[in-house]
Amino acid sequence: xxxxxxxxxxxxxxxxxxxxxxxxxxxxxxxxxxxxxxxxxxxxxxxxxxxxxxxxxxxxxxxxxxxxxxxxxxxxxxxxxxxxxxxxxxxxxxxxxxxxxxxxxxxxxxxxxxxxx
Amino acid sequence: xxxxxxxxxxxxxxxxxxxxxxxxxxxxxxxxxxxxxxxxxxxxxxxxxxxxxxxxxxxxxxxxxxxxxxxxxxxxxxxxxxxxxxxxxxxxxxxxxxxxxxxxxxxxxxxxxx
Numbered sequence: 001x002x003x004x005x006x007x008x009x010x011x012x013x014x015x016x017x018x019x020x021x022x023x024x025x026x027x028x029x030x031x032x033x034x035x036x037x038x039x040x041x042x043x044x045x046x047x048x049x050x051x052x053x054x055x056x057x058x059x060x061x062x063x064x065x066x067x068x069x070x071x072x073x074x075x076x077x078x079x080x081x082x083x084x085x086x087x088x089x090x091x092x093x094x095x096x097x098x099x100x101x102x103x104x105x106x107x108x109x110x111x112x113x114x115x116x117x
Numbered sequence: 118x119x120x121x122x123x124x125x126x127x128x129x130x131x132x133x134x135x136x137x138x139x140x141x142x143x144x145x146x147x148x149x150x151x152x153x154x155x156x157x158x159x160x161x162x163x164x165x166x167x168x169x170x171x172x173x174x175x176x177x178x179x180x181x182x183x184x185x186x187x188x189x190x191x192x193x194x195x196x197x198x199x200x201x202x203x204x205x206x207x208x209x210x211x212x213x214x215x216x217x218x219x220x221x222x223x224x225x226x227x228x229x230x231x
Binding site: 034043044046106107108110111 | 158
């Protein structure tokens with residue numbers, strides 16, 4: 001149980017295009033999902049907290065107009081990197097929190113490797 | 118500010134040797150503690166967690182960790198490592214009363230050599 005699917009696993013795009021990444025909780029409901037960014041050989045940095053039916057909460061320094069988050073259902077959150085540039089190239093990981101039970105446990109997707117040319 | 122410190126960025130060890138990966142966190146009244154493992158180009162997999170109760174917790178793949186409140190530590194151990202344990206290991210803390218946000222350490226790269 002508690003499986004999180006993230007798609008795509010890898011994407012290569014041209015500078016200036018937009019890229020959408022999906023995060024789905026497959027066998028549970030997740031009112032809250034999280035989006036992280038990981039630079040090479042570094043830890044995960046929380047970008048934003050995604051809440052179903054409401055606006056995402058962004059961490060300080062994260063451009064909300066650049067990284068659009070939509071959490072339209074209890075099992076799906078999307079991150080859209082708008083007008084991507086090479087500096088946006090990174091590994092993006094989502095996680096989902098169980099609605100029931102201990103709320104401090106997060107289950108992670110497999111990540112998306114974004115390469116902007 | 119709340120923080121998590123993983124003292125070793127890299128730990129090389131020979132196969133079948135014991136290993137300890139260290140983790141310390143800034144003090145708080147109540148914490149939930151986690152160890153995650155990340156294999157190359159993959160997401161994070163939960164190894165084990167401490168929520169309450171026994172301070173010695175056992176996880177998957179033969180790993181265990183001990184919560185030490187007085188030393189604010191949560192070190193990860195395995196008595197005998199395998200080549201397949203080579204990966205990045207992250208310690209994470211969630212503070213009681215929070216919305217569940219995790220604070221991650223910088224990670225420890227475990228390299229198991231034959």
